[in-house]
Amino acid sequence: MTRPFNFSAGPAALPEEVLQQAASEMLDWHGSGMGVMEMSHRGKEFTAIAHQAEADLRAILAVPATHKILFMQGGAIAENAIVPMNLSRGGRADYVITGSWSQKSAKEAHKYCEVHLAASNAADHHTTLPDYGSWQISDNAAYVHVCSNETIHGVEMHELPDLAALGTQAPLVIDCSSHIVSRPIDWSRVGLAYAGAQKNIGPAGLTLVIVREDLIGHALPITPSAFDYQIVADNGSMYNTPPTYPWYLAGLVFQWIQRQREGELTGLAAIEARNVAKAKLFYDYVDASGFYVNKVAGNCRSRMNIPFFLPSDDLNDAFLSGAKDAGLLQLKGHKSVGGMRASIYNAMPLAGVQALVDYMKTFAARHG
Ligand SMILES: *Cc1c(COP(=O)(O)O)cnc(C)c1O
Numbered sequence: 314m315t316r317p318f319n320f321s322a323g324p325a326a327l328p329e330e331v332l333q334q335a336a337s338e339m340l341d342w343h344g345s346g347m348g349v350m351e352m353s354h355r356g357k358e359f360t361a362i363a364h365q366a367e368a369d370l371r372a373i374l375a376v377p378a379t380h381k382i383l384f385m386q387g388g389a390i391a392e393n394a395i396v397p398m399n400l401s402r403g404g405r406a407d408y409v410i411t412g413s414w415s416q417k418s419a420k421e422a423h424k425y426c427e428v429h430l431a432a433s434n435a436a437d438h439h440t441t442l443p444d445y446g447s448w449q450i451s452d453n454a455a456y457v458h459v460c461s462n463e464t465i466h467g468v469e470m471h472e473l474p475d476l477a478a479l480g481t482q483a484p485l486v487i488d489c490s491s492h493i494v495s496r497p498i499d500w501s502r503v504g505l506a507y508a509g510a511q512k513n514i515g516p517a518g519l520t521l522v523i524v525r526e527d528l529i530g531h532a533l534p535i536t537p538s539a540f541d542y543q544i545v546a547d548n549g550s551m552y553n554t555p556p557t558y559p560w561y562l563a564g565l566v567f568q569w570i571q572r573q574r575e576g577e578l579t580g581l582a583a584i585e586a587r588n589v590a591k592a593k594l595f596y597d598y599v600d601a602s603g604f605y606v607n608k609v610a611g612n613c614r615s616r617m618n619i620p621f622f623l624p625s626d627d628l629n630d631a632f633l634s635g636a637k638d639a640g641l642l643q644l645k646g647h648k649s650v651g652g653m654r655a656s657i658y659n660a661m662p663l664a665g666v667q668a669l670v671d672y673m674k675t676f677a678a679r680h681g
Contacts (some may be wrong), residue, residue, distance in 0.1 A: 317640035318665035322656040324511040333567045349561045367563030373581050377500050383522040384550040391511040393421035398536040400456050401426035407454040412439040412463030416586045439466040442613035445474040454483040462492035465647045471614035473502045492617045496585045513658045518561035521662045584659050591666045592616040592655050598670045618675040622652035
């Protein structure tokens with residue numbers, strides 16, 4: 314069976330090989346007589362699955378020994394509260410607004426700490442990245458929060474800010490939900506990274522938190538125990554029952570990443586090279602088309618999420634139904650931005666982006 318190409322922003326397409334492996338292990342994992350969903354999270358089988366997934370993620374992202382990896386629940390939206398509860402110490406935290414997701418993070422943090430807006434691209438309708446040198450960072454900021462890839466507006470930080478060089482000791486917190494494992498992360502610049510799994514890692518229900526150890530252990534007294542990083546870390550992410558099946562599936566995705574080859578490149582480097590090629594193919598076509606438009610500034614265009622517009626909204630329905638007939642699914646843009654959006658995460662092959670571009674050429678020729 315060949316499946317259509319699925320451009321969903323999330324929950325998003327998973328590598329077909331991974332889905333097939335999960336299907337083959339559904340009833341009996343490695344001769345245990347049990348499916349992964351039916352196992353005790355404390356048994357030796359699931360413990361092995363969990364430890365392997367963590368070790369593989371640590372290897373893929375080169376997470377240093379200074380940082381813990383936590384497997385949590387609640388999604389990135391819950392982290393909007395969990396981060397200030399754990400890191401703010403009731404003081405002040407700085408937020409940089411680059412789109413809907415960072416806006417949402419700042420709004421939620423208000424409940425737990427004083428929020429200072431260090432920079433914003435709202436005046437540019439979230440199509441630019443405020444120059445790092447222009448950020449107004451508080452002297453006493455407990456942390457500086459950014460969304461390193463804005464899933465809705467398609468704005469990506471291709472290099473993370475170096476806060477130390479900007480003159481602050483505050484740790485950088487990144488919501489990297491929609492581009493984690495699409496490229497390396499410079500951990501020397503990151504105190505805490507969090508990501509919901511359903512964009513680039515696995516099924517919804519799992520949230521990854523990668524946090525520098527010295528930032529743990531200062532949670533506000535109101536913090537729910539299940540969301541206190543210290544308690545989660547001390548219990549190996551098993552203080553409460555973790556989302557075992559998404560954890561397992563994420564592990565299969567990590568193994569898939571490690572198997573990837575692209576010329577001389579392997580693993581995450583191969584994935585990144587492929588992502589660069591996919592994004593280039595798409596943006597180059599859109600910019601040259603004279604028909605479609607992407608409004609994001611060239612230095613911060615996302616490799617993962619690409620909003621684009623047709624010359625008239627009156628064409629949107631015809632574009633979407635023709636796309637569906639051509640085997641290209643879930644291209645409708647987010648309602649706050651309008652137009653279309655192609656999400657081209659790790660699981661999207663170059664052939665899928667090529668098929669989309671081919672369809673867009675045909676559509677433009679008919680309607681241009
Ligand atoms: C999808 C997404 C979220 C929201 O994730 P939930 O799982 O719904 O909490 C937050 N931030 C970013 C960058 C996202 O892409």
